[in-house]
Amino acid sequence: MRKTDFCPRSMTELENATKALGCSSDIYGNNQYMCLPNAEKTSLVEFCFDGLMGMKEKGYCLEVYEGSLTTKSCENFLFGCPNEPWRNYEFYKYPACQAINIRDKCYRLDPSCSTDNNGINESNVEVSKIQDPIVIYSVLGAVIILLITIIVILLWERNTLKKGYVHLIQSCQEENFVLSSHCPHINNTREERRNVLQSQGVEEE
Known part of the structure; x- marks a missing residue:
């Protein structure tokens, strides 16, 4: 498990990151590469998950805590929260779940998260590029x-x-x-x- 400044934003980027890290697939053929924020929201980490890539409920983001996957509610996000059940390896479809404010240790699309630091100490997922389907x-x-x-x-x-x-x-x-x-x-x-x-x-x- 290693820190990274960027997480994949497309299937092509996901495949390239998978090859770079040498990840394989689970028994169902699902890609086991993951790129998520840690539970403390102090960094993004990428790793090869050694378990089954299961389903997650809508309204939740994935985080990493002591090597295990955990969920965090994102229903209060301004936008970008998964609005339907999704599989672990589909994390790249929800960049709002990787957009973190490292200084204040929070998700940037959480209304309670500070946005007055001009992008300093934030993950490199630009909020302006996270497209809101409603808009x-x-x-x-x-x-x-x-x-x-x-x-x-x-x-x-x-x-x-x-x-x-x-x-x-x-x-x-x-x-x-x-x-x-x-x-x-x-x-x-x-x-x-x-x-x-x-x-x-x-x-x-």
């Missing part, structure tokens, strides 16, 4: 609504302009000014005018 979905939803609104406005304006053009053609026809200077924007062919009118369900006289 992501909220932003995505807002973007989708904005795009739909823009499309509706553009379609409405296009329809309004087309109706105005049809009305202009009809007005010019009624006044027999189709080819006069009073209707400079519709001095096109009879076939083109017929197409515009038919698109609006209007028969040309």
Whole structure:
């Protein structure tokens, strides 16, 4: 078991760390590499766990205490706490559980943990890079609504302009000014005018 400044954040990083440390798999083929904070929150440690990689309940982080795995409730975290049951080797999916304040010996996403030391004596898991799914979905939803609104406005304006053009053609026809200077924007062919009118369900006289 050795101290480390970083824990894997992806499956690729996990595999690389596993090879570097020489960890194997349990009898079910699960990776036995672990990278967790110690129970005192004074450092991150990486090691090869020699037991079975079992399941953990949602709402809990893993810690290491005297070589054994222990759990710590994270339900009061601002975000990043596991929200479904998870396996030990999936620790890398929950970086909030490795983001610790070494000076104050606490989890950085715990509201009671101090955040006024400008990153000094903290583990190298940046809180700004821990993505909150609620925030992501909220932003995505807002973007989708904005795009739909823009499309509706553009379609409405296009329809309004087309109706105005049809009305202009009809007005010019009624006044027999189709080819006069009073209707400079519709001095096109009879076939083109017929197409515009038919698109609006209007028969040309």
